[in-house]
Structures are given as C-alpha cells and as structure tokens.
Amino acid sequence: MQISQALAFGGPYRAGGLVLAVMIGAILGCSSEPAKFEPNRIAMYKAELSLGTKLDPTYQVQPIEKILTETFGTPDKPDLSLWDPKKLVPDLAEERADIQTEYDEIKAELDKALKDPDLDPEDRADIEADLADVKKDLDAVDKQIAAVEGLVQLDMLQMAAGPYGSAEDGTPRGLYRQHCVHCHGITGNGAGPTAAFLNPYPRDFRLGKFKWKSTTTGAPPTHDDLKRVITNGVPGTAMPSFKLLPAEEIEALTQYVTYLSLRGELERNLILDFSDIDVAVLKPAGMQSEEEKEYVESLSADELKEEQTGLKEELAELSDPEIFLPDYLAPIVTKWAFADKNVTDVPEKPEVVLDESIVHGRDLFFKKGGCATCHGQSALGDGQTAEMFYDDWTEEYYDPKNPEHLEEFLALGALPPRKLQPRNLRLGNFRGGRRPVDVYWRIRNGIEGAKMPAAQQLTEEEIWHVVDFVRKGLPYDSLSQPPEHVQENVRVRN
C-alpha cells in the first residue's frame, strides 16, 4: 500500500506532517518576497509535447500570466477590478436593462392613471398586475446577476489571501496560508510541501473537479458543497475539518477555493488557445524547432513581415479584456455561478423495512448496479484488477500506456502517480459525508475525478436500496485494510 510512505515517518505520521507544516508556515510567513502564483508548467509542457515545439516566453507564456494577473491579482493582493457583470454576462445585463425600461414604462402609465379621478378600478388592477409581473422578471434577473457577483467577493478573498495576520480593524488575513497552503499549495495545485506524504493527495483545484458534491459529473460543485467539505473535512483522508472556524472565515475560504479553481481553469483554457497559435515567425531563431525553422526560411521577407504583423494583431486581440472576459472567463464564471442548476434532486426516502431494502440493495450492488466490478465480491475494494486505474488529476500528466515523459513531469512538480483504489466499503467510512443524502448523491452521480460512474441505470427507489446496503448492510471489518489516514488536527487561533 502506498500509504506506507506516510507511515515511514514512524507510526504517528501526523507528527511529521505537522512539524513540516509549521516549518513551512514559518518560512512563508517571514519571507519578504511577494508570493507568486506558479504557472501551470505541467499543462504547458503537455501542450509543448503535443506541438513538438516550445512555447514562446514572450508571445505565449507571458501574455497568459499577464491576463491571469489582470483578472485575479496576486496571492497577496486579489484583484477583481475587471469583473464587470456587463462584460461577464452581457446577455443578462442587457436583459435587465430591457426589463427595467419596460418596468419604468408601466410605472409611468400607472402614475398617470392614478391621477385620473375617473380611473376604473379594474383598469387599475390590470396595470398593477402587469407591473407586478415585470417586477418578478426583474427580480429573477437580479438574482442571477447577484449569483455572478457573489461568487467571489473582494473583501472575502482579502481575508483568505496574503500572509497570515490581521488587518488594522482586526479582520483576519491570510487564512488560506494559515490553514491550507501546506497541503494545497499557494496556487491551489494540490502540491504543497506536505502533499507528497499524503494519500490521497490534496486536491489540485485548477481542474475545477471535485469529488464530494451534489451536482452531476461535469458540473462544478455548489457553494454549499464546498462549504460543507471545508467544514466537515474528508474523514479518512488528511483533509481536516474546519468546523471550529467562525462562519465568516469558512465563507472566505470557500470563496478562495472557488477563486483558485476559476483561475486554474482559465489558465488551462488560455494555454490551450495560445499554444494553438503558431508563433514560429516571431520566435528567436534559437527557439525554433527544425520544422519551424524550415517554414520561416521558406518565406520571403515580405511574407514574413506580413505574417508577423498579422500574428501580433491576433495576439493583442486575445490579450484584450474586451475579448478574454466574455470569451474565456465568462463561460467558466457562469458555470460556477449557476452550479445550483445541476444539483441532483434527492427524492424522499421511501418507507421500507430496512432488512428487505438491504436484500434488494445487495442484489443491485452485485448485478444491475455493477458495483462489485470495482468494489469486489466482498466489497473490500478489491474488484478492480485492471491496471491503469488512476484518477483524473494524475491522468493530467500521466498516461499509464505511454509513461515515457513521466520523469519530465515529475521534475516540473507533478506528484508521483499512485493507483486509484476503489473503496473498501467495509470500513464504514464515507468520505463525502455519511448522511443518506450524501450517499445517494455518490451513487446517483458517481464520484467525479475518481472514476466511479454514475448509476444512471438505477431508479430512485433502487438507489435508496443500495444506499441502505452500503450504509447498513455490510459487516464492519476494521482489519480488512491498514488504518486510513488520521485527519490532521486543526489549530484554531483564538
């Protein structure tokens, strides 16, 4: 078991982790160097491998960093000054303006009518009803715009960002660096200094994928999902519970995780698009691949010039907020702001006799549910005998079929790949929460990033039977696997 890596510290691995954590905290805290987000070198290198050439620092790498800094600021100083709803959700903003105009018109009509002493009460009621309808529409749009504006708020981000301390008025600062950075890293890449010792590894937020959520695969988590996971932690992993923090601090951390995820997703999309632009004609000779050199040399001086000019225009366009806000940031932000739309409704749990439900659930688990293919005939998590079972975060850089570039990725900071393990369900541990509704979501939607598929083939009632089976129908067997991780103790400041 890979877990032994952590245990190599000696039994109480926790001590090792904490000492390291405190050390790192000290280093980060005292350093006078401003903290920096690290570029996603792994995604860049992946792009370079598929292109067969290096990305150009001046025309590709730097513009991406510039866009990210303009849009998000730095780890010490978050900046959302570009986040204008008119640019991010222009359709909504326009719709709002239209409805407002309509509202004003009806309002004027009503005001005028009210001045008429002979006003028919029925007419009056009609106009008022119209007005109420439009007001309802207006409120609905306002609510949507508020969801976009409320996703990340500067004052909240400021509490989480920066070095650990407090502002003059006493509000906390640096919560993320105080509580999360040693595992999740300053950029949210899941590769903080203690990460390599943990199994599972801390989450890399930059993919925007989360496991313990109420939404369908492919959709971001809701605000409540993130908040719940930060509050409760992930039992059975190193992810601590932050229950003891004041509500406002949990809110700040939730928004900060969202902020790092949005930033990470934007960066990945930008890398994809900038690397798609052929900048061969702008590259210094030393940076060109053979193929690029050959191509550039085949051009006449005029052609070269023309291409260079055209290319610079194109690059400038991509770097213009008028373009990258609506084209790149907006789709990501809307996806997150309206994550609630993708929440899976959980129907009322039917009244059943538990024992009977468990019998049904067991049958479904082995047959129609297909659960045993991974979780095994005894639900010990030993059913997946196939090689190449890695989670999505690992598959970002590791292709088990073609592992030849692994060393290079590791050198760029990727964590050593570890096989994904279907859970031993006899431990009675539910990392994503043990309430029936949590387990319902797990089975209905699968576990994103961890390869567990959604059981779309089961009816609602059948899912409830399986929930009963996995929660209540399996013998508890603590010896069936080496002990899992102990959650780290959270030091709460007072």
Add this chain to the structure above:
Amino acid sequence: MKHATIGMLFLLFVGFTVDQAAAQWGTVTGQFVVKGNVVLLKPLVVTKDNAFCGNQLNDPLLTVGPKNELQDVALWLYLDRGDKAPTPHPMYAALAKKQVDVVNRGCLYEPQVALAVTGQNVKFSNQDPIAHNFKVEGFANGGLNNLVPAAGNFVHAFNDEERYPMNAGCTIHPWMKSFIVVRESPYMAVTDNLGNFKIENLPVGKHKLQIWHGKSGVIKEVTLGGKTLKDRKGVIEINVQPGQNNLGVITVDAAKL
C-alpha cells in the same frame, strides 16, 4: 490561421460534371493511405473479465486495410477565429435528428471514432454481458461518466462544440478508449476500413478541413496530388466545385503516425 495555411494551400482543380441540381454544392471524397511500413500497436492486454473479453485484443487505435488504407481518420470543417460556418445543405437537417450510436461490444468500442453535431442525441449502449461505463471527457462540454449494465443504454447530447475529439473510455476496463467528434457544422467525416471518406454537399468554394487521427492527433503532413502539404494544425484548404470532387489518394507517412 492565415499564415499557417500558406504552406499548405492547395487549390483543387479536378474534373467535375455539372449536375443541375447540385449546382451550388459539391461532395468531397478521398482515401487515406499510409506510406511506408505500418508498425501495428501491441495488442491490448486484458486484465479484467478475461472470461468474456479474452486475454488480448487488437488495439483499435490504429487500424489499416490490406493495402495500408488508414481507417478512423477524422476530418472536419476548420474555421479561423471569427469565421462563420456556412449554412449547411438542407439534407443535414434530417441527419441531425438521427441518433448517433456508440456501442460497447467485445470489450471495445464501435465505432472507434464517432461523429456528432452539437445537440445531436448520442446513444451509448452496452451489448456485452458484463457492465461497462462510458466516461466521456472534453473541454467545452462537462464530462460524464455513467455505468451501463449488460444490455443497458443511455442517451446524451453534447451541446458545445469541441475543438478536438472528446475521449470516451471505460474505467472498469481501462484499455477501452474511443473518440467522439462534436462539431457545430455537420461537414465532417471519418474514414472507413478502406480509408475512404465522403463529405457531402459542401457549398461550392474554398474551405479548410482539419485532419486528425487518434494515434497522431492532428496529421501535420500529408501528400496529396503529388504535393507534400505541411501544417502544424493539420489544416488543408480545398476548393470545392459543384458535383463530385475526388481528392484521390492522400498519403500519410508511417513515421508521422
């Protein structure tokens, strides 16, 4: 990209018959063939459900015909940033309502490369007596990952265009991999077991096609009509005439696959 295609610009002048009905539309056909020694991939080693799947399977990522005809090359209409796709021929309205089938059979996928327009229903079905799951990942569309028991199926539509094919795989049987091309414009094709493809009823005039294969990604170099065309993004430009436009044999160097 304007500059990138200069190297690959290839205007097509083939004989054509003018058919009254097809005056504004042209159908493009061609055949992909590998030049040189095709090194087939190592068989996939089955590590689960061997009783049904067997111990080894041919890797469908690279399939060639008896004369090195290259199967599963996908081609789709390529648009420069800001360009609009042409209005498709009316025949495509009915096609978009048809369902695309992606089937699990014998612990592999059929087809290896499926084509769908945005919003089109894709039916994923499992014809094996064991459970599979369809995990589909793209960039523009949210991913999905559904278990499909023996003889089960589900239908899903991808609503956003993907620049490159989405990956479909089964995480229970991780050797199972296939692709789904999702494009807004219906002008696309995939080569059959003899390397042939056909894109029907393109508007007459110049178009760019992007050429891709699962093994190589975009095909950066092809030989067409005696000319070697290179493009980093695998884009070729064609000039479609009314009626039939046969591009003939398009060769891909075995070393470039």
